[in-house]
Amino acid sequence: MTEPSRADRPAMTPELIEQFTLRGRIAVITGAAGGIGRQAAITFAQAGADVVIADVGVAGLEQTAELVAAVGGSATVVPTDVSDRDAVEALAAAALAVAGRIDVWANVAGIIRYAPIVDVTPEDLAAIVAVNQFGTYWGVAAAGRVMGEGGSIINITSAGGDMPAPTLSVYAMTKAAVAHLTRCAAVEFGPRGIRVNAVAPGFTDTPMVQANWTRPDGSIDEEARARFMGMRAAQSPLGTTATPEDQTLAMLYLASEASRFVTGQILRPNGGVTMA
Template sequence: MSTTREHEHPGRVDGTLMAVDHPDLRGKVAVVTGAGKGMGARFSAALARRGVNVVGADIDTTLMSESATAVGLEHSDVEGAGVVVGAPVDVRDRDAQQKLAETAVREFGKVDLWINNAGIFPEAAATDIPVSQVQATLSINVEGVLYGAQAAASVMAPGGSIVNMASVAALRVRRGRAAYCSSKAAVAHLTECLAVEFGDLGIRVNAIAPGFVDTEMTRWVQDDPQALEAALGNIPLHRLGSPEEIVGPMLFLLSDSARYVTGTVLSVDGGSRHV
């Protein structure tokens, strides 16, 4: 399927809202970390549009406040839309994540859904990775997921759903991203571990492993014609994904449509993990 934007910039697709809907999500309460921008903001908006009340959390409180306001304006004419309330969180801080869960319960009375989205994307040759990068990457990308899941489990009733953000980088090597790839591989396996233990609580835990998606994080590829050509050559569908194409699988994993799905790492990568 071609779009005007594809012709303007080969490999990109438009961000048209997907028709997918999950009526069972309406009236539920979600927490989304790293919701000030990027995919976290997209997840919050998509959930609110479908009647979910969201506590969006970010370490940048100003950015989070602006994002929550923007979602409110965007959905002002959507009947039955949920609201997004901004909250501060440093995902490296276990106590802060617990406070976030308590904030959601105080605001909306419960927590049904939790998306561990916050993360960083550092770069360095393997021979040059500094200690500070290793510590920051593991603490945010891995510990942040664990602490978020623990906080979610402490307030969720059976039937709750947690989704973590892994990456295709968990499944294949990306030069210059050893710390990042390792952290996302840890997230993938941590998801499986949590699914086994949280199953005793009636809580499902899954992860999404996106490939190259048209976001700020991949701008460096899109702005370099040679890098873009190389990237597209390693994607069987020969294009970047759109943020909306991550939203759809996320909604599925959160919803009752996936109520017998847990411990799964769902690749949404145009097939690039196979190349």
């Protein structure tokens, strides 16, 4: 009997593809009006999920829905302020209305503000905690309540949660809290087959970081951009910064059956900048 040639082999067997697919799954994604959340909606839709997308940015959400449709997917738009518990519960109800269940819930919404500790105002502290910490908490709680026996919750923390940096104390504090909430929820929900993990992105080119080189009039300072990107790339052993898709491929792994024995973990697509 002749051996099949290498060229005749399937690129991936259907059985293996099945481990990575989200076909037929219902996935909720917050912070989906732009950046990593938008790309997560597209990546999850490409993997076969029906996505339920939430954000305070309604125009951005509508654009994301168009991008999801362009890859052949289906998106349900639910404008949501994640810091508002009732709004997050309403998001869960809207997601349940799609097909009677929720399989994946990704808490991506987040904000950043820079200030030395001695200058942080009560307003800034409250705003960042409200979105990053309360928002993620309410998302985890809603998902844990409505997911039946099984599901995947994905939180977004940050390299800043591992590595202290000047002017980022409040943001970093909230992201460290999200990492520990992830572990706490993994313990509580594990017996029901619900996995809870987090992705800790390294520097990723999204609207959040573009503020570093965007002038007050909205134009881009290309010199500042090149300097900033070069500095961040140099911190990585790989010598690059991330795209949103670098983050959402990690999220896809955590959302899919391929990570069925993974819970309470922080996955760090950061080019090796931190190695916890």
